[in-house]
Amino acid sequence: MDYCPVCGQKMTHDEIESHKIMRCSCGYIDWDNWVNLSAVSVCYNDSGEFMMVHLKGKSKGKITFPGGFRNLGETLEEAAIRECYEESGYTIGELELYKVYTKDDIRLVWVVFRARIIKGSFLENNETEGVSFHTTSNLPDMTKLRGSLTERLLKDIIEEGKKDGR
């Protein structure tokens, strides 16, 4: 970013404690640490099973949790609810912040909620070809997880299940 988002002046390169930054004479500093926020949810049905979505298209065969990028103007909860509906057809509620994961090489942050499935059934959509429901004793095929954040989140759910005896 060359121009200051606060006052519009041209910014200059500088360094603070070996971080390369851009600085404006008005005091604004661009730390070059932007990330995209993705709102992800672990959605439980009334039987205590959580839902995973089965991707199609380029990622066909891969399994992950419903979620996606927050649009500007949306709260993260609104983004999680919208993405879950778009990718599964299920409406979720009672969202509770669960965990946050970062993946700096692709400037991605997952904000993960736990939520309850209120209603719905699978709806045809562009991103997924189906959903499946799991517990820690009925896990999905672990070789089909999409990416390291899906793996980390599922591991944490499994660990937590052991603690709670679920």
Ligand SMILES: [Zn+2]
């Ligand atoms: Zn400025």
